[in-house]
Amino acid sequence: MTPLVTLTGDGTFRAPSASEDARHELPEDPHLAALMRLRALLGDDLEEQIATRLYLPSALGIDETDHTLPATLALLAETTGDLVSYGWRLGPGIGRAWQHARELRTRTLDAARIALLGYEGPLMTTALGPATLSAATFLNSGERTLGDRGAVRDLPMLLAEGLIDHLEELRERVPGARPHLLLREDAVAGVHEGRIPTPSGRRHYPATPAPEIGMLWRSLSAALMDHGLDADAITLGVGADVRLLRAARDAGIRRMAIGPRRMPTLETAEGRALWEGIAEAHDDGCRFELVVDPRPGGKLAPELETMLSIWNRLGHSDADAAGCTLLAHTGAAHAVHAGKVDPSAQPDRSTLLDEGALEALLRVAPTWAERVAS
Numbered sequence: 001m002t003p004l005v006t007l008t009g010d011g012t013f014r015a016p017s018a019s020e021d022a023r024h025e026l027p028e029d030p031h032l033a034a035l036m037r038l039r040a041l042l043g044d045d046l047e048e049q050i051a052t053r054l055y056l057p058s059a060l061g062i063d064e065t066d067h068t069l070p071a072t073l074a075l076l077a078e079t080t081g082d083l084v085s086y087g088w089r090l091g092p093g094i095g096r097a098w099q100h101a102r103e104l105r106t107r108t109l110d111a112a113r114i115a116l117l118g119y120e121g122p123l124m125t126t127a128l129g130p131a132t133l134s135a136a137t138f139l140n141s142g143e144r145t146l147g148d149r150g151a152v153r154d155l156p157m158l159l160a161e162g163l164i165d166h167l168e169e170l171r172e173r174v175p176g177a178r179p180h181l182l183l184r185e186d187a188v189a190g191v192h193e194g195r196i197p198t199p200s201g202r203r204h205y206p207a208t209p210a211p212e213i214g215m216l217w218r219s220l221s222a223a224l225m226d227h228g229l230d231a232d233a234i235t236l237g238v239g240a241d242v243r244l245l246r247a248a249r250d251a252g253i254r255r256m257a258i259g260p261r262r263m264p265t266l267e268t269a270e271g272r273a274l275w276e277g278i279a280e281a282h283d284d285g286c287r288f289e290l291v292v293d294p295r296p297g298g299k300l301a302p303e304l305e306t307m308l309s310i311w312n313r314l315g316h317s318d319a320d321a322a323g324c325t326l327l328a329h330t331g332a333a334h335a336v337h338a339g340k341v342d343p344s345a346q347p348d349r350s351t352l353l354d355e356g357a358l359e360a361l362l363r364v365a366p367t368w369a370e371r372v373a374s
Helices: 018-024 030-042 068-073 096-115 130-136 149-173 188-193 210-226 242-250 269-283 302-313 332-337 355-373
Strands: 005-009 050-052 081-084 087-090 121-128 177-184 234-237 255-258 287-292 324-328
Touching: 005 030, 005 355, 018 030, 030 096, 030 355, 050 355, 068 087, 068 096, 068 121, 068 130, 081 096, 096 149, 121 130, 121 149, 130 149, 130 188, 130 210, 149 177, 149 210, 188 210, 188 242, 188 332, 210 234, 210 242, 242 269, 269 287, 287 302, 302 355, 324 355
Parallel strands: 005 050, 005 324, 121 177, 177 234, 234 255, 255 287, 287 324
Antiparallel strands: 081 087
């Protein structure tokens, strides 16, 4: 039976504190402790119609190299770089911070062998997508990667090769896992709209048309699917623009993450076009994952109430939203999306999900399932 709702997170999980380790009788190793808590929270479906998707954390916030950006860079095939004064630089040579990011990835994989022993079910890996990587990284010249069209074109294949190797390692350590991939494109709106500043801060890089971004997505997804990853096992964050939504569909993406908080309202022409595009994609069999912050409280997160209200105004019933995935998030990516935070900036540890946020999501799920079941 298809679940009414599936629950997961944005790929981050703040490493348990010493007091939390003691309370839950966890080991001192933060990677092992985090995976054990994630398995306890998301390792089993709540009930027949409420499913969960366990994930391998891409960021625990242990230090400055323990975040989603360096974790993604550590995946890039045949690529070196380092953390310098202005951000993460690609090549030449491998620096200590870059090497440490690789070591953290290996430690997480090794911890998965122990913490997920005997686990059978979905297991998600998270990485930043190529558009966001182009805006968040720099070249040896000091320019952002976004300023070099050739370097941007290389990113999807470098990322695909690294992810393919990573997923193979994950299958070896957790044989019962069914891999799923979340590609976060937190900065795609800035890339598409020409809002990413140059290093001088006096101008911005030119806007990248949606079809060009779509070609990056197509290159990446095609390479992953050529190596056995099913289209339904790839979730892509598509921003809040109907042109990007169409580009993703043209690229063969069948599962998309959207943030109701970012979406324009139906009262604007832009908003109506986007929501109608989402409804059309839904009717054509695309799946949507809703990025929500479940922490504000209440029986149903305000973002979900707003989304269902718009859904109803488009002529759909609550039941038409059955089968969605709720993806817990602290809201940090919304600030990047809006241009309030530079995508190259090191995030604060407080932006990572913690146990309380996932528990709040688990509390929201029954109410959502009840609504969409009717």
